[in-house]
Structure formats: structure tokens, C-alpha cells
Amino acid sequence: MTTRRGPLRFPRLLSAAACAAVVLAGCGSQPFGPHSGNAPAAGSPRQRAVADAARIIASLPRPPGAVRTGPIVSLTQPGERPDTPDLASVTQWWRAPGRPRTVLAWIRAHLPSGFALDGTGTGNGQWTDVFALPAVPGVLTQRELVVLAVPDGGQTAIRADAQVVWLPARPASERIPQDAAVVTVTPYFGLYPSPRVERLDRAFTVTDPAKVARIAALIDGLARFPAGTFSCPADFGGQMRLTFATGPGGPVVARVAAEYDGCRDVSLNVGGRNMPALRDDPDSWPPVQQRILAIAGVSWPVQPGDPT
Numbered sequence: 379m380t381t382r383r384g385p386l387r388f389p390r391l392l393s394a395a396a397c398a399a400v401v402l403a404g405c406g407s408q409p410f411g412p413h414s415g416n417a418p419a420a421g422s423p424r425q426r427a428v429a430d431a432a433r434i435i436a437s438l439p440r441p442p443g444a445v446r447t448g449p450i451v452s453l454t455q456p457g458e459r460p461d462t463p464d465l466a467s468v469t470q471w472w473r474a475p476g477r478p479r480t481v482l483a484w485i486r487a488h489l490p491s492g493f494a495l496d497g498t499g500t501g502n503g504q505w506t507d508v509f510a511l512p513a514v515p516g517v518l519t520q521r522e523l524v525v526l527a528v529p530d531g532g533q534t535a536i537r538a539d540a541q542v543v544w545l546p547a548r549p550a551s552e553r554i555p556q557d558a559a560v561v562t563v564t565p566y567f568g569l570y571p572s573p574r575v576e577r578l579d580r581a582f583t584v585t586d587p588a589k590v591a592r593i594a595a596l597i598d599g600l601a602r603f604p605a606g607t608f609s610c611p612a613d614f615g616g617q618m619r620l621t622f623a624t625g626p627g628g629p630v631v632a633r634v635a636a637e638y639d640g641c642r643d644v645s646l647n648v649g650g651r652n653m654p655a656l657r658d659d660p661d662s663w664p665p666v667q668q669r670i671l672a673i674a675g676v677s678w679p680v681q682p683g684d685p686t
Contacts (some may be wrong), residue, residue, distance in 0.1 A: 388440040389636035423517050424449035427466035427544035434511070434523050439488035441481050444474035453537035460520055462604055464544050472536040478505045478527035479535040481501070485525055494521065504528050505554050505654040519543045519604055541584045545601035552602075552646065552653045554594035555631040558622035562595055563670065566617020566635070585626065592673045594622065596666060597634055600644055600656040613640030617682015618667040636666055637681050 421429065450471045459465070474481050482505055486495065497508035504526055511521040520543040528535050564581040584590055597620070616638040623630050631673060635645040636658065644656035644666065658666040671678060 384640065406604055423544035424464070424466070424545060426514075427518055427665060428466075428544040429431065429523060430518060431466040431468045431540040431542045434537060434542065435470055435525060437493075438470065438525070438538045439485050440472070440551055441474040441476070441484050441536075446472055447471045450530070450535045450537065452530065453535055453657045459539075460543050462543055464546055464581060464604065466540075466542045466544065467478050468540045470538045472538070472586065472667040473530060473533050474536060475533055478529060478534045481536065482507050482525060482527050493523065509609070517545060517601075519545055519601075528671050534554075543604060545604060548602060552648065553598045554622055555648065558594055558631050559587065559590060559625045559628070560623050561590050561676065562621045562623070563603045563676070564619045564621070565616040565678060566615070566619050568617065570616075570683060570685050572612060575682070579682060582676050583626070586673050589673050590622075593620070593670055596669055596673070597644070597646070597656070600666065601644060603641070603655040603657040610641035611639060613637065614683040614685055615639075618670065618682065620670070638665070638667065639680055 400440075416656040420426070434552075448471060450473075453471060459467070462682040476484075486507060486509075491512055494511075495507065495606040496510035497506070499506050505528070507521045508526045509525070511523075513519050513521065520541065522539075522541045524535040524539040524541060526539075560583055562581065562583045565579040567575065584593065618634075618636045618638070620634040620636075621630055631648040631649060633645075637643045642665070645656055646653040646656055665670075
């Protein structure tokens with residue numbers, strides 16, 4: 379298991395004291411579709427995240443008899459939240475008749491389609507449910523509705539937080555230079571080198587300008603690796619390495635290393651300078667390496683670094 383910086387995800391079982399966010403406002407009601415959650419499609423990533431957070435909080439089902447309130451003393455302290463500055467967050471407080479478990483069960487049963495239960499837990503007199511919407515690849519990496527409930531004088535106090543993490547746009551300095559005319563693609567076998575596999579997966583060079591441009595555009599289309607901390611699958615060290623040059627034997631203008639395992643990091647060096655790490659979207663398929671091979675018209679029978 380690998381740990382690295384990225385958006386902090388709630389575990390499947392949560393401590394209720396560990397779920398909260400910052401405060402904004404929202405109201406109304408909006409249905410969500412089963413795939414994208416009807417995420418706003420226009421504007422910058424930040425604008426889309428802010429609009430999405432407002433729509434998510436507006437989708438919160440109001441239990442019968444629920445009354446909107448200001449901040450509730452027992453639910454004012456923020457707990458765990460995505461560890462990134464690229465976060466849009468909206469909070470509401472409510473009071474509703476009934477016990478916390480009953481109120482949360484009612485909310486869970488009446489959420490619009492598209493939400494999936496992503497975590498639940500109890501502790502310190504609080505009950506928590508976390509509901510997630512699908513990410514928007516390359517734009518919004520985390521879209522959640524966090525609902526906390528505590529007993530409150532014969533009623534239930536509720537705190538609902540919409541949390542949306544966006545990916546900031548990459549500047550031109552972090553893209554493959556336009557004078558890149560050829561790209562050499564090399565497998566790196568990591569912890570499991572094998573002469574047989576190395577004979578099957580051969581390095582190659584792409585010189586066709588259209589194919590080079592498509593591969594460069596694919597790398598340029600990746601987003602920065604988000605800030606935060608989370609766990610990733612085991613990393614066996616397998617990579618696809620790309621070397622962009624101005625021509626055969628010409629100066630190297632960019633280098634790329636795309637991991638097959640772990641967090642699927644994509645390292646980028648432009649003009650000899652290391653740039654912020656990129657990420658192949660975990661929800662995308664096929665992975666970036668397979669798309670590069672498809673553009674080049676080359677097959678690697680074995681995934682580099684595969685322990686099997």
C-alpha cells in the first residue's frame with residue numbers, strides 16, 4: 379500500500395467527529411442524474427466546483443418537520459475535510475423531529491438518484507453518512523454530501539456539508555513544447571525485470587508528426603495531481619517513459635514517466651525542470667499508457683512491472 383499526497387477520502391467506516399467543512403449557504407432542490415450528477419458544464423474548474431457544491435447542498439432531502447437554523451453549537455467545529463485549497467464547500471444546519479438514526483435513514487432513502495453511500499459511522503454521540511457523486515474526469519475529483527446528526531433536546535440536530543474538489547488548470551510552461559517532433563517510448567520494468575518480457579515489450583520511436591502531436595496532447599490533457607493525503611494500491615515500479623525531442627538525435631525538450639500501479643502518477647520534466655506531478659484519472663479507461671500504444675500502433679503484450 380502506498381501513501382501519497384492527494385484528495386483525502388473518507389474511509390468506509392467513519393468517526394462521526396471527523397466529518398465537517400467550511401460554511402457557505404444554499405437552498406432549493408435539484409435532481410441528480412445517475413452518471414455525472416448533472417455537474418455544471420460551463421466555467422472554470424473553480425466556478426464549476428462552486429456551482430456544483432450549491433446544487434449538492436440544495437439536493438439535501440428535508441425530513442418531515444425539519445427547520446433550517448443557524449450554526450448549531452454541537453455541530454460547529456469542523457472535523458476532517460479534503461486537505462486541499464481547491465475545495466468548494468457549503469454548509470447548512472437543520473433541526474428535525476425524531477432520533478438521529480431515524481432521521482439519517484429517512485435522508486438516505488430520499489436522496490436524488492446518482493448519490494451512492496460512501497461511508498457511515500458513529501462516535502461521540504454523533505452519527506455520520508457520506509454520500510458521493512461520480513467525479514467529473516479532469517475537472518472535479520471529489521463530490522460529496524456529508525451529513526452529521528446528533529441528539530438535540532428531543533429532536534435531531536443536522537449538519538450537511540457539500541464538498542467539491544476541483545483540479546486547477548495547468549499553465550503553458552507545464553505542457554510539452556511545440557517543437558517536440560519525435561517521441562521515444564520505453565518500458566521500465568521496476569521490481570520485476572524479465573528478459574522474456576523485455577523481448578516482448580520493446581522500446582520504439584514515433585516520428586509521424588500527427589501521432590507525436592496526439593501523444594503530446596494526451597499528456598497535456600492530464601491534470602495536476604491534487605493536493606492532500608490518501609492511500610494507493612501497491613506500486614511495483616512499472617512505468618512507461620516518454621522522451622520528446624526536436625528530431626531524431628535532437629535536443630530533448632521533455633521527459634514523462636507514467637506509473638502503471640500505485641497512484642498512477644505521471645512525472646513531467648520540461649526543459650530540464652521538474653514540473654508538478656500529473657495524474658492519469660483513475661476513473662478513465664483505458665489508462666494513458668494503453669492510449670499511447672494505440673496512437674502509436676504498437677502492442678506491449680505484458681504490462682511493465684506486473685508481478686505475474
